[in-house]
Amino acid sequence: MKVDKKLIENVADLARLKLTDKEKKEFVNDFKEILDTFSKIDEVDTKNTKESFHPVEIKNRSRDDLVEESLSQEEALSNTKHKKDGYFKGPKAI
């Protein structure tokens, strides 16, 4: 597969990262090395194999729909510098 600056820029944009030109160059090389080595996985026959998203069987668990103790608004906001009137304050959406 073709790894170039354009692909790296596209991935970085989706990952919400702004890369310097030096970083872009390095990631082109890193991706080439990684994908070249990892293309080995193509050798494995997985035609009739299902995916595993967990190593052990996980059962869905539910609880009664009752109000429980949770973080207070003050606690939830205790780690942010950007707050106003009891809310988180974010950058402009539009």
Added chain:
Amino acid sequence: MKAEDFITQIKNGKIDVVEHTKKVIEECKKINKEYNYFNVICEKEAIEQAKKVKKDPSGKLAGLPVSVKDCICVKGVDSTAGSRILKGYKPTFDATVIERVKKEGGIIIGKTSQDEFGFGGFSVNVGIDYKIPLNPFDKKRACGGSSGGSGGITQKVDFPHVSLGESTGGSIVNPASFCGVIGLCPTYGRVSRHGLLDYGNSLDKIGPMAKNIEDVALVMEVIAGKDENESTCLDEPVDDYSKQANIDISGMKIGIIKEGFRKGTDKEIEKKIKEKTKELEKAGAEVDEISLKTSIDYGLPTYYMIGTSEASTNLARYCGMRYGKHEKLEGSFNDYFKKVRSRNLGKEVKRRIMLGTFARMAGYRDAYYLKAAKIRTKIIEEYKKAFKKYDILICPTVPILPPNFDDIKKLSVVQNYMIDVLTVGPNLAGLPHMNVPIGFEKDGAGVELPVGMMLIADHLDENSLIRLGSALLK
């Protein structure tokens, strides 16, 4: 002194828990100046807890100093997973494991250094402004990773102590091996992940590291078990792991993993492992060779595709709004998030977020992420088949002795990832595994360095690890 004996002396008043804790903190400060094992030493909180224990020393871990990998949340104490993007974050709650340790009288002494978010096998990928932990046997060498600070401090201290590490692809056993201590990574879901700063949700496990196997067993009994706050935590009874130490191993069936001794494995390590295996045979264990080709040949790419995919979604939450590092609010949503993330995440973190984002992208998802998830099934099946015949599988924990920092710098990205070649298998399959320090060997430079053997058991069979581990340590 074993933790159990120490705790008895705390309970009967022979040791003053407050005075002891003060001494422990001073000792840690001194070591830290030289070796960088802690990101934070929480003196105030530790002494407060010691005072509580003095009033009521009834807990199972009364007075025991416990260090904690930085990625595990401790209420009111900076918890950053070694990343500048979380600088200043003080959790408003304790992780379940911390809550349980404190409830039993354990004393949290500090947060240990690590590769940023767990992304590394040498603890050299620390976040911006963080210090690299140095190997306790030779300061020019790495502690292993990513729970490097936990491994280093566990080896270096003389007082009774247990560290809580965390593993995604080998981050408990690897530093345990490089630092010459025991590290147990439990079955996936055996120990609650509530309050852990996630790397990969289907891979992360918290487990104890210590000098004595009895201490590992004791802490496992405290931290394991169902947790209402964590849906992947298994609702299975917790065994009396301590009872497994020092019992006869005759009749145990052991499989030596053939692929663990290929070209990349140091001869000194191979020699030591084979010597120890002979001793196990003498003690009555049945030893046989087994091949785990899928796991060892394809485990590494499978792990990196799945691990980075999960990490890239998990780390999306770090955007400078609710906690951690903030920047001046300006520009659009995306401009602001990009600014915060690009300034404060380290190079390896960016690399893994990029790789994981790529593996999940439209057009590549089938070929990388889903393909890896299918190979994961094959790897799990390969192990499950092996455990029909064997109680324990063994191989070296890492294929090399602790390398020096100059040699690590020369490694390419993939060569760097290769350090995980033997540990990713049990992590992908969620199998409990443990590093047992089995002695020392000289490397090419004539430095005596620790060698570790990895034991792997079937799901929820931590008992067999403790049993065989204690026989190896006799």
